[in-house]
Amino acid sequence: MNYYALLDEIKQYVTNFFHTHPNDKIIYHNQVHTENVVNAAIEIANHYRLNDQDYFIVVTAAWFHDIGYYTDPARHEEKGAEEVSLFLNRKGVDEKVIQTIANCIRATRMPQNPETMLEKIVADADLYHLGTSKFSEFNKELRKEFIALHNIDLSKEEWRNKTIRLLETHQYHTDYCRLLLSDTKARNLEKIKAKVAGKNPEVKNAKPVIPPVTAVQQPAAKPKVKPLLPELVDEEKLKRKNRPDRGIETMFRITSANHQRLSDMADSKAHIMISVNSIIISILLSVLLKNLEQFPQYTLPALTLLTISLVTIVFAILATRPNIPRGTFTQTDINEKKVNLLFFGNFFRMSMEDYTSGMLQMMEDRDFLYRSLIKDVYSQGVVLGSKYQRLRISYNVFMYGLIISVIAFSIAAIVTT
Structure with a gap:
């Protein structure tokens, strides 16, 4: 449904x-x-x-x-x-x-x-x-x-x-x-x-009103004046205070989940292309190519369909083939905030101690943490873009190639009759 x-x-x-x-x-x-x-x-x-x-x-x-x-x-x-x-x-x-x-x-x-x-x-x-x-x-x-x-x-x-x-x-x-x-x-x-x-x-932080000193009152000591809103002095501090941290984290979580869902969909579509064209190639090799001596007019259409299925499978495999980085990082990468420790490809060859040290340093640095999240989302998007481009080529080759093959087989059959 x-x-x-x-x-x-x-x-x-x-x-x-x-x-x-x-x-x-x-x-x-x-x-x-x-x-x-x-x-x-x-x-x-x-x-x-x-x-x-x-x-x-x-x-x-x-x-x-x-x-x-x-x-x-x-x-x-x-x-x-x-x-x-x-x-x-x-x-x-x-x-x-x-x-x-x-x-x-x-x-x-x-x-x-x-x-x-x-x-x-x-x-x-x-x-x-x-x-x-x-x-x-x-x-x-x-x-x-x-x-x-x-x-x-x-x-x-x-x-x-x-x-x-x-x-x-x-x-x-x-x-x-x-x-x-x-x-x-x-x-x-x-x-x-x-x-x-x-x-x-709304008036919780309002400035208190000090009553005027009358003639019968003793002179009071001058009170120390403290700024009511110190955040106003430091605009950067106020900006950080008003930043919706929970909303930002939710945005990253939802975006990452959506990217993962799109990646799963792409893998599923690629699997369909690989399965369908593998069946077509198996049928061509086991049935049609063995009988080409009897039906030589189908040689060109058969080879065309075989080539199309092969190219389709290649691009479907390229869409799902993993690309693994070197899997290591240096302390310089950590200090300069260049490495994304949220992606396994950047640390799978490192020791547990080095990775733990890097993660603790990242968690203590707000800017480093958010930069890592941004890099992670961006990297997922780049991979998705490449994956869907190759998958689109695979589907286009299969669609147009299948049309050409059917036309070729039809022409061969008409010529024979």
């Missing part, structure tokens, strides 16, 4: 559903929220490199998880599971896959208690916003929707207390979201607690 084509149909179906079922009361659980959850599910799924079927399950569940709000808000998870089952049954999807998607949707019910990895991904995608900078904006929309749907005049104070309880009891279920979002979620919680306590975190 072509899951990716079916995902396009699902996207179109759910989008049309939102357009044809307008509801002014549903301010938060609408198309925008659904698309945000889908994007979060795709991000998490790509990190864990799910296979095509699991990827389809997660993304489909994300599209349908809140569609039930438009028919029965109190049982929207169950309604979403029923809706996706009806849609996928019409498309001939396997019943086991449909049931897994329905379970993923049910796993978003609060309080969340997902069991499988796929359920955990969908559950975390649904509450992904708790650990983002847009949490406050989404939380306001959610309060407005709650008031509209339940006809309850819920004060801001009551809503903040409910939100605090949610943030304190909620935990992300995947390692990816725990590492990426937990810190920001904790900061969001502290901001709400500060508001409840009547504090304003």
Whole structure:
């Protein structure tokens, strides 16, 4: 089954559903929220490199998880599971896959208690916003929707207390979201607690107001003035402080995983070319070439097809053939930050002590570490580019060569008759 084509149909179906079922009361659980959850599910799924079927399950569940709000808000998870089952049954999807998607949707019910990895991904995608900078904006929309749907005049104070309880009891279920979002979620919680306590975190560092000295007061000693924001003096330090380290690390992790996935796809395509053309060469050598004395008119077409298959295999092998560097580095390479210790080809001939020493030096140097990550991603991209270029040549030779061979065999047959 072509899951990716079916995902396009699902996207179109759910989008049309939102357009044809307008509801002014549903301010938060609408198309925008659904698309945000889908994007979060795709991000998490790509990190864990799910296979095509699991990827389809997660993304489909994300599209349908809140569609039930438009028919029965109190049982929207169950309604979403029923809706996706009806849609996928019409498309001939396997019943086991449909049931897994329905379970993923049910796993978003609060309080969340997902069991499988796929359920955990969908559950975390649904509450992904708790650990983002847009949490406050989404939380306001959610309060407005709650008031509209339940006809309850819920004060801001009551809503903040409910939100605090949610943030304190909620935990992300995947390692990816725990590492990426937990810190920001904790900061969001502290901001709400500060508001409840009547504090304003934005004026936390405000300059204190010193009351004027009156005539009856004794002269006070002049206080030592310290800069309120020393980071402003050092712009470079402030820039480092504001750099989103966790986001940078996540970017490197996702990019590397995507490159690896593309590399696996290229290897798989090359394997197909090698297998198919090996069969063609075997048939040509065992059957056709032995009978060329009886059918000399097929000599040229047969040799053409044999050459094409051979060239195709050569380029497919070149696309997958590993290129191993010398496997050593020097202390000078470490000091000048030239070597990438994250690639095995640069250290596999070195001793454990030398490699450990180099890694420790790299981990203590922020600039060296990020340069190594950049080199690693760049090297993967260069290898991928070379691999796909050779693979493209292999496919082009096979495609056009096969056409030429078929034409040649047809002409030979026509001439014979």
